[in-house]
Amino acid sequence: MLGDNSMILGHRLSELCGHGPSLETDIALTNISLDLFGQVRHYFQYAAKIKGAETTEDNIAFLRLPNEYKNTLLVEQPNTDLAYVIARQFFYDVYHLLLLDQLINSTDKQIAAIATKSIKEVKYHTRFSSQWVKRLGDGTAESHEKMQTAIDYLYPYTADLFKETPLEVSLKEAGIGADLTKIKESWLTQVKSVLEEATITFPENPYGHVGGKEGVHSEHLGYILSDLQYMQRAYPNMTW
Amino acid sequence: MQDLEKDFQDRIDRGEVIEPRDWMPEKYRKTHIRQISQHAHSEIVGMLPEGNWLTRTPTLRRKVALLAKVQDEAGHGLYLYSAAETLGISRDELFEQLNAGKAKYSSIFNYPTLSWADIGIIGWLVDGAAIINQVMLTRTSYGPYARAMVKICKEESFHQRQGFEIMMTLCNGTAVQKQMAQDSLNRWWWPSLMMFGPPDAESTHTEQSMKWKIKLKTNDELRQQMVDVTVEQAKVLGLTMPDPDIKWNEERGHYDFGEIDWEEFWQVVKGYGPCNKERLAARNKAWDEGAWVREAAVAYAEKQAAKRTQAIAV
Numbered sequence: 001m002l003g004d005n006s007m008i009l010g011h012r013l014s015e016l017c018g019h020g021p022s023l024e025t026d027i028a029l030t031n032i033s034l035d036l037f038g039q040v041r042h043y044f045q046y047a048a049k050i051k052g053a054e055t056t057e058d059n060i061a062f063l064r065l066p067n068e069y070k071n072t073l074l075v076e077q078p079n080t081d082l083a084y085v086i087a088r089q090f091f092y093d094v095y096h097l098l099l100l101d102q103l104i105n106s107t108d109k110q111i112a113a114i115a116t117k118s119i120k121e122v123k124y125h126t127r128f129s130s131q132w133v134k135r136l137g138d139g140t141a142e143s144h145e146k147m148q149t150a151i152d153y154l155y156p157y158t159a160d161l162f163k164e165t166p167l168e169v170s171l172k173e174a175g176i177g178a179d180l181t182k183i184k185e186s187w188l189t190q191v192k193s194v195l196e197e198a199t200i201t202f203p204e205n206p207y208g209h210v211g212g213k214e215g216v217h218s219e220h221l222g223y224i225l226s227d228l229q230y231m232q233r234a235y236p237n238m239t240w
Numbered sequence: 241m242q243d244l245e246k247d248f249q250d251r252i253d254r255g256e257v258i259e260p261r262d263w264m265p266e267k268y269r270k271t272h273i274r275q276i277s278q279h280a281h282s283e284i285v286g287m288l289p290e291g292n293w294l295t296r297t298p299t300l301r302r303k304v305a306l307l308a309k310v311q312d313e314a315g316h317g318l319y320l321y322s323a324a325e326t327l328g329i330s331r332d333e334l335f336e337q338l339n340a341g342k343a344k345y346s347s348i349f350n351y352p353t354l355s356w357a358d359i360g361i362i363g364w365l366v367d368g369a370a371i372i373n374q375v376m377l378t379r380t381s382y383g384p385y386a387r388a389m390v391k392i393c394k395e396e397s398f399h400q401r402q403g404f405e406i407m408m409t410l411c412n413g414t415a416v417q418k419q420m421a422q423d424s425l426n427r428w429w430w431p432s433l434m435m436f437g438p439p440d441a442e443s444t445h446t447e448q449s450m451k452w453k454i455k456l457k458t459n460d461e462l463r464q465q466m467v468d469v470t471v472e473q474a475k476v477l478g479l480t481m482p483d484p485d486i487k488w489n490e491e492r493g494h495y496d497f498g499e500i501d502w503e504e505f506w507q508v509v510k511g512y513g514p515c516n517k518e519r520l521a522a523r524n525k526a527w528d529e530g531a532w533v534r535e536a537a538v539a540y541a542e543k544q545a546a547k548r549t550q551a552i553a554v
């Protein structure tokens with residue numbers, strides 16, 4: 001689940017590489033993508049070890065069926081414009097950081113180790129995306145409007161982040177996973193504070209979209225997977 | 241004036257390094273702006289054909305390596321634009337020249353990346369050719385350019401090893417993979433030889449550039465070096481060079497090779513290659529669609545600065 005979030009978000013960012021508004025943002029977003037894929041490799045190598053037999057990190061990354069990917073709906077949303085990219089990143093980064101902050105104490109030593117390593121990176125991601133929310137929100141009239149539109153559009157997808165699945169409940173009870181109910185409050189406080197500084201109105205939308213974590217995705221995931229899985233599907237069982 | 245130019249030439253002949261504050265002939269400055277910016281543009285446009293495969297890498301390890309490589313190229317662009325800025329031109333001006341189709345970049349990036357093997361080939365041949373060119377440029381007379389080259393060369397050789405390793409994996413793989421590798425070499429070999437520019441006899445800039453030590457070797461010398469190195473590497477890979485005229489020449493101590501299709505070269509240089517329009521359109525799109533973002537960043541910085549001054553005043 002964590003691995004899938006990092007992978008799909010990293011994938012979305014990799015689509016932007018070479019097409020950003022400036023060299024500096026291009027480099028920064030690629031850097032975040034790189035960090036996320038680094039985390040993906042840690043999670044999937046660990047998962048492959050648990051599965052045993054012939055499973056590799058690449059089988060897990062590239063050869064599952066669409067409903068076996070358990071990323072949240074938020075991270076698969078498209079790069080409509082840079083405001084969407086930043087809003088998506090910001091909502092996810094704040095969540096990701098709070099999540100890792102719990103996972104560093106996971107009873108699963110390996111998960112705790114990965115979380116400890118990732119948390120430094122995600123702190124930087126959060127700083128980067130929060131800064132850009134402010135820059136775009138409190139920049140020009142045009143950028144403000146674009147930022148507000150993106151926040152309004154993406155906010156309903158954040159519901160998926162906090163909806164606990166049965167698997168998450170059991171992991172939480174075993175002391176392996178995080179307690180999402182605890183995260184939600186801090187998330188709201190932090191998000192609201194940055195949006196306020198950015199002069200963005202907090203979207204009061206009572207309805208949210210959920211399902212990603214149980215494999216019920218938006219239409220976007222199919223297209224992401226057709227890119228992501230292309231080589232492994234077109235040329236099965238080869239070494240690259 | 242005469243004396244200044246003579247002194248300048250003497251300094252270069254003595255092997256001294258020219259720095260931004262030093263006096264330099266206007267033509268030296270212009271030539272450097274042209275060459276450094278062409279080089280910078282090549283790094284940036286070069287991100288596009290490789291970026292084309294970022295979402296479709298076959299493994300996670302390759303994904304991370306390719307992301308890092310394309311990011312390095314963006315970094316090279318940054319160093320080089322900064323080096324060009326020391327000569328009194330801004331990055332924005334240079335971008336505008338590129339987007340308007342007025343500036344040149346390496347013609348190799350106007351070819352499409354059609355298979356995963358093309359990512360291996362770009363590392364192996366294109367970064368390989370870049371290294372041959374750039375190792376020479378680490379000793380070029382203009383200080384900021386030479387120093388940028390030292391930094392960049394280290395990364396390019398890493399890219400080249402990585403590309404060669406992709407090719408090696410394909411060549412040790414299934415018949416389909418080996419075919420993919422051969423097909424890619426067939427398409428990219430000739431364009432990569434064209435990267436060194438027109439033959440010496442037709443090169444308009446070579447003579448003056450050699451005198452000012454902007455270039456230390458001619459296009460044809462560098463091209464020969466590329467052929468000699470690549471033929472040996474292709475043997476290791478077990479690939480066939482797509483040129484029946486390649487033959488060791490004992491007397492010259494070099495490989496002979498076939499005639500390059502210069503008409504194709506000029507066609508691509510003049511903007512009629514397979515991807516010229518796409519590459520320029522992609523750069524223009526990124527620039528135009530990024531305008532509101534850059535404006536917002538400036539506006540925000542100004543507001544913050546104003547707030548700070550206010551805070552101090554209070």
Ligand SMILES: [Fe+2]
Binds near residue numbers: 313316
């Ligand atoms: Fe480069």
Ligand SMILES: [Fe+2]
Binds near residue numbers: 395396399
């Ligand atoms: Fe390179």
